[in-house]
Amino acid sequence: MNGFCGSMSIFSSARYLITNDKYYLWHAIAFPVAGLMFDFFDGKVARWRKSSSLLGQELDSLADLISFGVAPALLAFTVGFRTLLDSIVLTGFICSGLARLARFNATVALVPKDTSGKAQYFEGLPIPSSLGIVSVIAYWTKKGWIEGGEGIPLGTTVLWGKPGESGEIHLLSFTFVAWAAAMVSKTLRVPKL
Numbered sequence: 001m002n003g004f005c006g007s008m009s010i011f012s013s014a015r016y017l018i019t020n021d022k023y024y025l026w027h028a029i030a031f032p033v034a035g036l037m038f039d040f041f042d043g044k045v046a047r048w049r050k051s052s053s054l055l056g057q058e059l060d061s062l063a064d065l066i067s068f069g070v071a072p073a074l075l076a077f078t079v080g081f082r083t084l085l086d087s088i089v090l091t092g093f094i095c096s097g098l099a100r101l102a103r104f105n106a107t108v109a110l111v112p113k114d115t116s117g118k119a120q121y122f123e124g125l126p127i128p129s130s131l132g133i134v135s136v137i138a139y140w141t142k143k144g145w146i147e148g149g150e151g152i153p154l155g156t157t158v159l160w161g162k163p164g165e166s167g168e169i170h171l172l173s174f175t176f177v178a179w180a181a182a183m184v185s186k187t188l189r190v191p192k193l
Contacts, residue, residue: 001035001042002036002039002042002060002063002067003062003066005032005035006035006063006066006067006068006071007066009028009029009030009032012024012025012027013028013071013075025078025146026141028075029134029137029138029141031067032067032068032072032131032134035063035068036128036131039067042056043060047117047118057105058105061101061102061104064127064128065094065097065127068097068129069093069097069098069127072133073094073176075137076090076176077090079140079141079146079147080146081152081172083166083168084168085167085168085173089169089173089174089177093179093180095180096179096183096184097127099183100124100125100126100127103123103184111123118192119192121189121191122189122190123186124182124183124186124188125183125185129179133175133179152170153172156169156171157169157171
């Protein structure tokens with residue numbers, strides 16, 4: 001269901017881009033949150049039933065990539081992060097999420113576990129943390145600070161060339177750069193709740 005929610009967020013973003021109906025934008029924002037609830041409960045149920053498997057672990061990671069990597073990046077594009085450099089940053093954000101999940105799956109056996117078999121910490125920022133970005137986008141949407149409204153806060157800067165050309169980037173795109181770096185960090189340890 002997590003993967004379903006992420007996919008529905010993606011299609012809701014696309015529908016918003018076609019129709020400009022905020023009904024779809026709010027759905028694009030809500031579906032990753034619903035995905036988090038399913039992501040939380042499927043792990044609990046698997047541990048409770050003692051039925052975790054390699055297939056389940058891989059499916060969980062793929063669903064996480066859709067709901068917490070691709071969907072938030074497309075949501076950012078949808079609300080106005082649309083310059084060439086914005087797109088490169090958002091693609092890097094998705095790829096960092098992919099690398100983070102792959103590393104987690106490859107090294108999960110090495111991470112210290114508690115008595116229930118659950119890892120004690122995350123190495124790097126967990127990808128569901130991207131819901132922090134989704135919540136900021138929800139706030140901007142409510143305030144009208146999106147494309148077609150007042151625009152993304154802080155606007156753009158030109159790193160090279162002229163405004164409107166390939167060197168333009170939204171200043172807040174650097175939030176995605178920092179988030180991506182935190183996801184792939186080998187030194188950042190986030191305690192599991």
